[in-house]
Amino acid sequence: MDAILQIIISGLTLGALYALGAVGLALTYGTMRMFNMAHGVFMALGAYGAYYVAEVLGMPLVLALLAGILTGGIVGALLHVLVVRFMLGNKNFEINILVATAGVGILLQDVLLKTFGGFPFRQPVQVSGAVDLLGTRVPWQSLLILVVAFVLIGAMALVLTRTRFGMAIRATAMNRDAARLMGVNTVNTYLQVLIIAGILAGAAGVMISSMATLSPEMGTNPAIRAFVICVVAGLGSVGGAGITAFALGLIEAAIQYYIGARFGLPILLALVVVVLVRRPAGLFGREEVVRS
């Protein structure tokens, strides 16, 4: 019983981290068919942003957390304004943007390395200690991660389904030409989507670095997992990415407990391969149905 509770808690924590990383990526792909290869560096930038505000400027941790989130949003906006905007009309947008964002990612990672050095800092934005919950020790940090993930992802879901602004984003994702015919400025929609994805990535970065350490390449592994989650969920399925993230987090925690920590990722990837063989469009992906 105790073990199961442990597994659930660490699985949910992992899942929340994965979800923060994957949902933004899924939204970006779902709306604009753009795979953002710089997504992992967005996470690192968010983590360093929070670190800088807390450690160097000495501001309160809450502000530092917000700064990290904000950094992600700003970097997302800049990516749109400086790069994506000019490539939107391209015939081979999907592949071109993949290469372009990979380049941006390398560049930004080197900027981080030059600015902060390769030394793995400790993320100051975290809470220590644990609380007894149903007879299990639950670290406060786990609870913080869960709260941040639920608040941010919940807010995003509300915006997407309940507001005019979110409706325009979903409409653009479903049919860009039709959205334009409704009067939606889809270039702005893409800017908004990259800001949202950046915010989520920034938050993911702060939270991930609080469980490990800060380093310029810290986003690489989480980003790979986020990509995997998006593919398993079905490319572009935002809700599916969230659910898949939590499922994989729980499975990984169970594997780590029962089989061993180092088997977590390999077995997870094996499972992913099985899923994709059985369902090439992903768990929540739909086969394209054309009806006229």
Next chain:
Amino acid sequence: MADLLDVRDLSSGYGHIKVLYGVSFALPMAGVSAIIGPNGHGKTTLLRTLSGLNRSWGGKIMFNGTPVPAAAEARARAGLVHVPQGDQLFMEMTVEENLLMGAYSRPARDDLQAGLASVFDLFPRLAERRRQRVSSLSGGERRMVGIGRGMMAAGKLLMIDEPSLGLAPIVIEQVYEALTRLAATGAAILVVEENPSRVERVAERFFLMDGGRFAWTGDAAALRSSSDIVSAYLGN
């Protein structure tokens, strides 16, 4: 009275292939007009160029007395509404969400209930299906959502591309009955159809498109008296 739409020498195409060769025509502030003619001669391209989905290669489009802006979304906000071929609905949204998206370009304060009511009045079937996802609807119901979504914009000109395309004859009748009722409200409508027989009773003026140009223009009476010309182009 000034024309609602005044098109001068419009040309456009895809890649290196020119499709429209200097199309000129004008539409008054109200009434139904129809562009007819065989498939593959530029009717859809004309609508897409008018709404801004396709770039215009040359010529001038005046709408409501001013030159149209370049971007499709800006033209939609100016009241130039395009109901595209094949509906192009937001498939994972409900009927109601699709209709509300149609009103996106209207000021946020606008009361949309009246708009919804008139769409449901014209297409009662949509009222029953209002909370259903569009992807679960039949072809005819989707067409109704497409036209209803266009109505929701409350624009100045409603351009509908092939409202009968791919529908069963009885559904085509329903759609055209709705268009007739819509026309009776004094709306300005531009319909594209391959075959004039369906629009004959609804439209007041006809443009026959052939090879990217208007080969013949006239009113309903002229269409009946010159049926030989029209049938020469349409082959029936």
